[in-house]
Amino acid sequence: MRQLCKGNVAVIKGAVLAGCRAYYGYPITPASEIAEAAALYLPEVGGTFIQAESETASINMVYGASAAGVRVMTGSSGPGISLMQEGISYLAGAELPCVIVDVMRGGPGLGNIAPEQSDYFAMVKGGGHGNYRNLVVAPASVQEMAELTILAFELADNYRNPAIVLTDGYVGQMMEPLDLSYREIVAPQKPWAVRGTAGTRKNMVSSIYLESDDLEQHQRRMEAKYIRAQQTETRWEEYLTADADLLVVGFGIVSRILRSAVDEARRQGIKVGLFRPITLWPFPSNELAAAASRTERLLVVELSNGQMLEDVRLALDGKKNIEFYGRVGGNVPSVEELLGKIEEQTAALI
Amino acid sequence: MAGQARGKVTIDIEECKGCGLCVESCPPKCLELAPELSAYGVHPARYTGHDCTGCGICFYCCPEPGAIAVYRLAPPPKAVPAVLGGEHAATV
Numbered sequence: 001m002r003q004l005c006k007g008n009v010a011v012i013k014g015a016v017l018a019g020c021r022a023y024y025g026y027p028i029t030p031a032s033e034i035a036e037a038a039a040l041y042l043p044e045v046g047g048t049f050i051q052a053e054s055e056t057a058s059i060n061m062v063y064g065a066s067a068a069g070v071r072v073m074t075g076s077s078g079p080g081i082s083l084m085q086e087g088i089s090y091l092a093g094a095e096l097p098c099v100i101v102d103v104m105r106g107g108p109g110l111g112n113i114a115p116e117q118s119d120y121f122a123m124v125k126g127g128g129h130g131n132y133r134n135l136v137v138a139p140a141s142v143q144e145m146a147e148l149t150i151l152a153f154e155l156a157d158n159y160r161n162p163a164i165v166l167t168d169g170y171v172g173q174m175m176e177p178l179d180l181s182y183r184e185i186v187a188p189q190k191p192w193a194v195r196g197t198a199g200t201r202k203n204m205v206s207s208i209y210l211e212s213d214d215l216e217q218h219q220r221r222m223e224a225k226y227i228r229a230q231q232t233e234t235r236w237e238e239y240l241t242a243d244a245d246l247l248v249v250g251f252g253i254v255s256r257i258l259r260s261a262v263d264e265a266r267r268q269g270i271k272v273g274l275f276r277p278i279t280l281w282p283f284p285s286n287e288l289a290a291a292a293s294r295t296e297r298l299l300v301v302e303l304s305n306g307q308m309l310e311d312v313r314l315a316l317d318g319k320k321n322i323e324f325y326g327r328v329g330g331n332v333p334s335v336e337e338l339l340g341k342i343e344e345q346t347a348a349l350i
Numbered sequence: 351m352a353g354q355a356r357g358k359v360t361i362d363i364e365e366c367k368g369c370g371l372c373v374e375s376c377p378p379k380c381l382e383l384a385p386e387l388s389a390y391g392v393h394p395a396r397y398t399g400h401d402c403t404g405c406g407i408c409f410y411c412c413p414e415p416g417a418i419a420v421y422r423l424a425p426p427p428k429a430v431p432a433v434l435g436g437e438h439a440a441t442v
Binding site for chain 2: 001003013016017041043044045046180182184
């Protein structure tokens with residue numbers, strides 16, 4: 001059934017379909033509607049919503065619910081996510097699945113409440129302490145806010161690891177048609193969970209390994225699952241890349257603007273294609289390298305001063321010219337602005 | 351009040367001294383003193399059986415540590431399509 005829906009609300013609608021029945025959070029612009037929708041919908045379907053006293057408290061409530069074996073999530077924006085980083089490290093270390101939504105806003109510090117993509121390093125590269133990775137998906141539409149939240153729950157449970165829905169104030173706040181096909185998912189049983197029953201009495205959830213060898217072994221096991229994720233979980237989208245001389249790369253809302261700019265450039269006869277990573281970790285490096293092998297140059301566009309740019313550079317290993325264009329502070333480039341950048345780059349090719 | 355009950359109260363008549371503070375404090379006036387005497391010779395408080403909202407004010411004003419227990423009753427879960435569909439779509 002189609003309905004007009006806000007991106008942040010679509011997150012919770014997806015979560016309810018995915019079998020999530022617990023939300024612990026603290027409101028923050030531009031992510032507050034996630035908590036608002038969770039407070040509205042979760043109790044109605046027999047779930048739990050608690051507004052915690054802080055983000056630190058909410059991520060630790062997530063830890064507890066996840067250890068008890070239920071599908072659980074939280075949502076916040078940059079400053080709140082910074083407070084949650086310790087808990088995310090603990091969740092990863094204890095191999096607990098959960099979904100965390102980061103609706104990115106301008107930073108650093110309090111910054112402002114307008115969209116930026118500057119939490120890329122914090123969520124994709126880590127942010128908390130220790131050797132761990134987050135599984136990160138980046139929606140670009142309201143429909144994907146629901147779909148990729150469902151995917152995030154699946155990934156989190158498959159890998160017993162926190163999964164992040166990394167989006168921005170633009171996608172979170174905009175309203176678009178949402179099609180929910182009501183394919184309700186039954187959350188999986190988790191035999192490792194601690195449920196206070198006789199059957200789960202011997203289970204243990206912890207991230208402490210005092211013996212060096214034990215901790216090394218634990219980390220090797222985590223490494224193995226991260227390698228498995230890198231081999232099987234990359235997702236991406238290509239648009240008109242087959243004959244492109246210039247490849248533009250962007251995720252989230254930027255990919256939507258780039259797509260319009262690509263359409264406009266094509267109308268002018270400029271051969272340009274779009275590559276959009278959908279999973280930011282694991283990053284689709286091989287797929288990007290394959291798409292870029294057919295082009296002369298790349299243009300990376302972000303709402304940051306060049307964070308995903310580093311992963312693009314690693315993927316191409318110095319083999320291509322990579323240009324960067326970023327807007328920060330909450331400014332979002334227009335289609336004309338990006339078309340101008342595409343024209344600049346293709347002019348350099350001639 | 352019509353509809354699904356939101357709360358209920360249980361009172362342990364072994365603990366209740368019949369002071370009546372809970373009866374006075376109850377916002378929906380759903381507690382009363384029983385006309386009969388308890389084993390201690392007092393009129394113990396009792397729940398009328400309806401209108402409790404689960405607010406817990408009687409629990410907080412009761413001088414006895416274990417006399418009153420208040421339960422908040424969760425409504426039965428609704429079907430997911432009914433919750434996520436049409437009527438809420440424009441409200442949030």
